[in-house]
Each structure stands twice: as structure tokens, then as C-alpha cells.
Amino acid sequence: MKRMLFLLASVAILSSCGGGEQASDTNGLTVVTTTGMIADMVKNIGGDSVQVQALMGPGVDPHLYKATQGDLGRLQRADIIFYNGLHLEGKMGEVFEKLERIKKVVPVAGRIDPGSLLDDPVYQDAHDPHIWFDVSLWLTTADVVLDVLSEADPENKEYYTLNANRHKNELIQLHSWVENQVANIAADQRIMITAHDAFSYFGRAYGIEVRGLQGISTLSEFGLRDRVDLVNYIVEKKIKAVFVETSVSQKNINAIIEGCQQKGHDVIIGGSLYSDAMGAAGTAEGTYPGMVRSNVNALVNALK
Numbered sequence: 001m002k003r004m005l006f007l008l009a010s011v012a013i014l015s016s017c018g019g020g021e022q023a024s025d026t027n028g029l030t031v032v033t034t035t036g037m038i039a040d041m042v043k044n045i046g047g048d049s050v051q052v053q054a055l056m057g058p059g060v061d062p063h064l065y066k067a068t069q070g071d072l073g074r075l076q077r078a079d080i081i082f083y084n085g086l087h088l089e090g091k092m093g094e095v096f097e098k099l100e101r102i103k104k105v106v107p108v109a110g111r112i113d114p115g116s117l118l119d120d121p122v123y124q125d126a127h128d129p130h131i132w133f134d135v136s137l138w139l140t141t142a143d144v145v146l147d148v149l150s151e152a153d154p155e156n157k158e159y160y161t162l163n164a165n166r167h168k169n170e171l172i173q174l175h176s177w178v179e180n181q182v183a184n185i186a187a188d189q190r191i192m193i194t195a196h197d198a199f200s201y202f203g204r205a206y207g208i209e210v211r212g213l214q215g216i217s218t219l220s221e222f223g224l225r226d227r228v229d230l231v232n233y234i235v236e237k238k239i240k241a242v243f244v245e246t247s248v249s250q251k252n253i254n255a256i257i258e259g260c261q262q263k264g265h266d267v268i269i270g271g272s273l274y275s276d277a278m279g280a281a282g283t284a285e286g287t288y289p290g291m292v293r294s295n296v297n298a299l300v301n302a303l304k
Contacts, residue, residue: 027051029153032078034089035062036278037132038108038141040288042082044167045145049156058280061247066091075099080152082145085109086117086129088276106148108141118200130275133202135175135292142168174289175205181296182206189303193234193242195253198275208299213252227252231259234267241270241302247277270302 028049033039039054055071056062083089085107099105120126132138146164150157190208197212244250260267273295279285285294
């Protein structure tokens, strides 16, 4: 609590110094995002007219992430801040509330029809924030980014619009590709077991049953009963593989594998999935389409 109060006080001090009124020192708009997925969307639409930085790099869990003093400086210098919303960045909420008084702070999920969102089974009146796993749903956030960039930089509106239309077409094709790949898995094997329940949108969009040991947030607790139930389910369904995640400890999934072996059922780790963070910059998995393709390839290769 003391640390959070210090960070919020730092935001207030920076604001009182007039930082929010100063123009960016870089060419074009300076945009800061929380996750890499959002940064990838902004880069595709903003092109050469934006400077983009994501606070959360590869392997970072946004559910647990706390803003550092360095982050506050980056956020303060930004012309625009994009974050996911839906409580994904749960520990940064108060920071965003302070900053939105002095600059444009935008949740990319803010315009999604609530009827398209999945409920959080644990927290009443909350939604699952992992919207990027349904490519057709994530595509809708492009319009939010387009409108905000165009409002901030109207001279480049046509450029942003062309980029947004091109990228949306790419995502439409990616969505179709995922559907076609998943069709290669036998219907009774379309079951995805992961460390935490991040893939429900993916399951709904592409016809896969998804089960996670933990809940939607990695802050969720689970007990011995949860573990036993999941082991029994895997054994009963004769599931071939389970999956680890790049941003979540592998320890709990290893315990599930051991539990299955004790019951005479061998199950393998089918691959490492990108859930709450993308891969390293400069790699295919360091882009949103590349991350999606990597996950789908791992899933299909392990379960078909």
C-alpha cells in the first residue's frame, strides 16, 4: 500500500510540473501500451507516425504487474495510453484514474458489446479480460485505436484508416486460418488443459473445450479438490496433452501430469502457449498474428 501511494503521489507531482501540457519530443505521437498485444495493434495502425512502447514484455503476467517508477515516467511522457481494461491490469487501476485527468487514457475493450463478453465465474459483475484469443473479437479493438489516433493527429487520419483496413483484413484471414487448423483435431480431442483459464474466448470462438487449473486471473486460488478433479477428468477423457504458459509457472501443470501418471494415464506437455504476453521482439511470436499461429500450431500438433 505504501508503494502504491508513493507511485500515485509521483504521478501527481509530475502532473503539477506541467508535463501533461508539453508536446512530445519525438517525431509523431508517443503511445504507451500495457501489453504487447495492444502495442502490436497500435504499430500496425499507426505505422511510421507513432512511437510505441509496451510496459509489459515477454513472460510478464499483467494480472500481477505493478507500475514501476520508470513506468510512471513513460506514462507521463506519452501522448496517449492504451490499456486492455476489464480488470486485466488490476494493480494499475488507480494509476490510470490519476493519469486520465491529464491525458488520453483508453481501454481498448471499452466499446465491446457486453453481450459478447464472457462472465468471470468467480467475481460477480466482472468479465473475462482475455479478449485477444478470439481473433474476430480482438479485431474490433482496431476501431478504438483508429479513432483515438485520428482524433489526436487528424492530418494523418487517411493514413491510419488505410493501415487499419489492411490490418483488419489480415485478422479476418487469421481468424479463418485458425478455424481451418482446429478442424484437423478429432472432435473428441478438442479439449485444452492449461495452467489458468485464459483461453475461454478461444474455446468459444473455435469450438474447443477449455479447462484451466486456476481461474481467469493468476491471482485465483485453487485447492487439492481442483487438482484431483482435473486429473480425473483428463484420465476419463484420455486426453493426450496438457499445455504450459510462457507467463505462468509450470509447477502446477507438472503436478497434474504426475497425478495422471499415478492413475496409469500418460499425458505429455503439448507445448508452451503464449497467454498473457507475446514472444520476444524480433521473433514471429513477438507479433499478435505470430503468437496466435504459434499457439494454434502447438495445439493441433499435440491433439490431432
